[in-house]
Amino acid sequence: MTNRATSPLLTPYSSGSLSLPNRLVMAPMTRFRAHEDGTPLPVVADHYAQRAEAGLLITEGIWPHRRGQSDWRLPGLETAAHVAGWRAVTDAVHERGGRIFAQLMHGGRQGHPRSRLLGDVPAGPSAVPVPGPVHVKDGKAEAPVPREMTVDDIRTAIDDHVAAARNALRAGFDGVEIHGANSYLTHQFLADNTNLRDDAYGCDKTRFAVELVTAVAEAVGADRLGLRLSPGNPQFGMAERAPAPVYRALLDALNPLGLAYLHLTDNDDYPALADLRPRWRGTLIGNVGENHEPTTRQQGERVLTQGYADLVSYGRAFLTHPDLPARIAVNGPIGTPIDTARLYTHGAEGYTDYPTLEEERASQLTAAESG
Secondary structure, X not given: OOOOOOOHHHOOEXXXXXEEOOOEEEOOOOOOOEOOOOOEOOHHHHHHXXXXXXXXXXXXXXXXXHHHXXXXXXXXXXXXXXXXXXXXXXXXXXXXXXXXXXXEOOOOOOOOHHHOOOXXXXXXXXXXXXXXXXXXXXXXXXXXXXXXXXXXXXXXXXXXXXXXXXXXXHOOOOEEEEEEOOOOHHHHHHOXXXXXXXXXXXXXXXXXXXXXXXXXXXXXXXXXXXXXXXXXXXXXXXXXXXXXXXXXXXXXXXXXXXXXXXEEEOOOOOOHHHHXXXXXXXXXXXXXXXXXXXXXXXXXXXXXXXXXXXXXXXXXXXXXXXXXXXXXXXXXXXOXXXXXXXXXXXXXXXXXXXXXXXXXXXXXXXHHHHO
């Protein structure tokens, strides 16, 4: 039976600004629980506070400015109302003894005029649309051809991230994670088929990421900044012919900054954790569930014991199990199905109504006694 003394997932971790009671990280997951203006709904505070036993919580993707909004009713970190809304979240998490980072997610080419407060066509590294229909606030639509970003657009996007990172600290977040993965703006600059530029940002596909991370690190402190990457991830039509040299060069450039962590997803075609762990000098969060079945306790423990990461991020297991660390401590079940019908709705159902193991057992006992 797993317990706190034997499971590596439940051992404390400390490095730099990170002082964590366990090695379980809640991965960022979009849930659409925001007002139309991007202010998080009150129920968001309940959701994250319920999961505050995680070593570290990372929020869903938050747009740094409406210029980077990819979907309707995603949260933002641009306005005073956004900061106040997130302050309620961070206060609730800290009252439960938790730690929480805000993930900044600029959509780049992702988005549609019918899903953006500005009502405009999104911009990306090159004029390459997302394949297939996209979700909009009133259904689905064909993806627009994005506008190719100018150099001024690129500088503005970096400035937007810096401003949002500062807002995150004003909102009480313990740090910030830049979303450089899963087809969003930074990943679009790194990938072959979404970056067709012939300028400095195309000839060196790592340039945008390095400039962005450096600027945000200078603004809020490298020890309060993480970066998420997903080398070779094909989601939303992304293509990277040879990710290894690109990401090795990126890590070599970022290592001297002394970031709080690198958050890295593995890939079937390119074993990023095995290849890049030896090249990264700081804390590494490993994720092995992207594009796979939900990560099990055994898989997470294996990542740690094999030395591929210092921490392990769990997504779907944290959605359905707010008490995931406690469940792992007693070898409890972590296979509850997700309420898919309410996954992307806007209320508490399918969001904050998943029971803890203690509540499950009490319910089963009540049912047995009444039967």
